Amino acid sequence: MIKDTSAQDTVVSPSVSKRFKQPLLWGVFALGLGVLLWGTVTASTANHSIARADLRFATLTKGDLIRDIATSGKIVAANAPVLYSLDKGTVTLLAKPGDEVAKGDIVAEIESPTLLNNLKQQQALLEGMKSSLQRAHLNARRDLIKAEQTIDMAKVDLDAAARESRRGHQLIADKLISQIDFEKNEDDLKKAKMLYGHAKQEAGLMKDTLAFELQNLEAEVNRQVLVVEELKRQVEALAIKAPVAGIIGNWLVEQKARIEANAAILTVVDLTAFEAELMVPESYADDLGLGMEVELSFGAIKVMGQLSSISPEVRNREVTARVRFAQQSGLKLRQNQWLSARVLLENRKDVLMVKRGAFVTSGGGREVYVVEGEQAVKKSIRLGARSSSHVEVISGGKPGDVWVISSIHDLNGAEQVLIN
Incomplete structure (x- = not known):
């Protein structure tokens, strides 16, 4: 009768591989479970991922923000005068666009036969008026001499009458003439005095009259001189000069064109x-x-x-x-x-700011993604003054924060995004 199989059992020592096999299996199982749990946690917190190379980042700093407009x-x-013609005529352009000119250089000329003819006519009229003025001066001298002769003759008659009056006084005292003759001598003296006085007044009035007439003639001559000088100025202005030193800009008329008065000719650029x-x-x-x-x-x-x-x-x-x-x-x-x-x-001065990016317009200045580790978390912000390169951060950030400054549309509005 066989009691048991103990006599048949043999003690076998376990191999090295078998001793480590079971702990290794448990380690692999634990690692897989950890990966599964990590994936579960990550999937619950970040429902979107994006490559880091597709984003732009900037760090919030403090400094001076210059608000500007790019x-x-x-x-x-600043000074580019346009030159105009003063009269109608044919224009000859002497300087081409791009030519350098000095102030006072003649850049164009206008041929105006009408203006030249008018100048000659007015000059001839002026010469005639000057001759008339000289003739008036001679006539005035002649009239003044006649007036002086009249005064002198009246003075002689006055002296003769005075002498007769004195003789009459002596004769009447000696009773050698009648009373009638004596009174006649006195009347002659009064008459001579009146004629002398009138002659002087006539001479004075004639002198004033001649001076007045000569003054009027001189004024007419002076007016004619101004007319001639103005025509000379207009004729000289037919040679159009550069008012500033610079270059010729553009021709505003064609060469040898027939132009009207006050027509634009060319420009000079200072x-x-x-x-x-x-x-x-x-x-x-x-x-x-x-x-x-x-x-x-x-x-x-x-x-x-x-x-x-x-x-x-x-x-x-x-x-x-x-x-x-x-x-x-x-x-x-x-x-x-x-x-x-x-x-x-x-x-x-000394404001919190960040580099300007597409997040300013895409987020309306109210949202941004802040980098926290391997994730970008959406946060509400408030922006202030903006320059061409930076924007002021009023709330929602602090110095050292890293923001995603590229467009937030790339992040699909997710609350958290994994950055690969």
Whole structure:
């Protein structure tokens, strides 16, 4: 009878692989369970993922924010006078567009036979009036001499009458003449005195009359002189001169064209006086003010200027502004040269700010994604002043925060996004 199988059992020592197999299986099971749990947690918190290379990031910092307007414009001549004709005629253009001219150089000539003929006629009339004036002077001298002769003759008659009166007094005293003869002598004396007095008055009146007539003739001659001088000025103005030193801009008429009076002929551009003409978006029009600082960029060269004028009207949803700036000797400018500009509106000191990005417009300035570890979390924010490169953060951030500054539309509005 066999009691059990103990006699048949043999003790076998376990192998090394079998001793580690079971702990290894338990480790693999625990790792898989952890990965599953981590995936579950991650899926519950981040329901969207995006590649880091598809996003742009910026760190919030504190500093001075210069609120500005970025725009563009062109160089225009502050002084570009247009030259006009003073009379109708045939124009001859002596300077071509682009030619350099000095102040006072003749750039065009107008041939006006009508004006030249009128000048000659008025000059001949002036010579005739001058001859008449000289003749009037001679006649006045002759009349004055006759008046003096009349006075002298009246004086002789007066002296003779006075002498007869004295003799009459002696004779009447000696009773050698009658009373009638004595009274006649006295009457003759009174008559001589009256004639002498009238002769002097006549001479004085004649002198004043001749002076008045000569003065009128001289005034007419002077008026005619002014007419001739004005015609001479107009004839001289037919040779059109450059009012400033610069270059010829554009011809406004054709060579040898027949033009009317006051017709535009050409322009002269003053190369020493330029201004910048900026086109500012209509939305910034209320922020502009005369005297504001403007930074102008001509390639690598930057100069500062000031707003000198702002157009009151809007064209193509833009406002035109003029900038006056100091000319630099090494700055070579040309009419209509393109440039970029920054209008400096204000300078905010020590504000929290972040680089400007597409999140400003895509989020309406109210939402942004903040980087927390490997995730981007959506938060509400409030933005303030904006410049061309930075924007002020009023609430929703602190220095050192990292924001996603690219468009939030790429994140599909998720509350949390995993950044790969």
